Amino acid sequence: MVYRLKLPDDYKTIDKTVYWLRKNNNYYIIKSEKNTEDLFPDRAEAIKKFVKENKVDFKNAQDLIKVIQFCNQ
Structure with a gap:
């Protein structure tokens, strides 16, 4: 679902994207x-x-995909 929220003008959002790698089932x-x-x-x-x-x-x-592909060569 998508919500359209009206945020206050002084409200700041920060991207907190986290990338995970599965290696040996961990x-x-x-x-x-x-x-x-x-x-x-x-x-x-x-x-x-x-x-x-x-x-x-x-x-x-x-860039991360490229690094992981390189590591798996």
């Missing part, structure tokens, strides 16, 4: 390069290089 929040390296310790150096070369933004869903 769920993990993906929020940073370090967090991703911890989930893929054998690929940590490669992840650092990939993130730097591709200017990954961990708040962007498409």
Whole structure:
């Protein structure tokens, strides 16, 4: 369902999107390069290089998809 709410003019909303990764039937929040390296310790150096070369933004869903696809290669 969708609601159209009238908010006060001084009301501020903040995007709190959270991205989850399922690995070995466990769920993990993906929020940073370090967090991703911890989930893929054998690929940590490669992840650092990939993130730097591709200017990954961990708040962007498409960038996260690219990182996870890279980690699963």
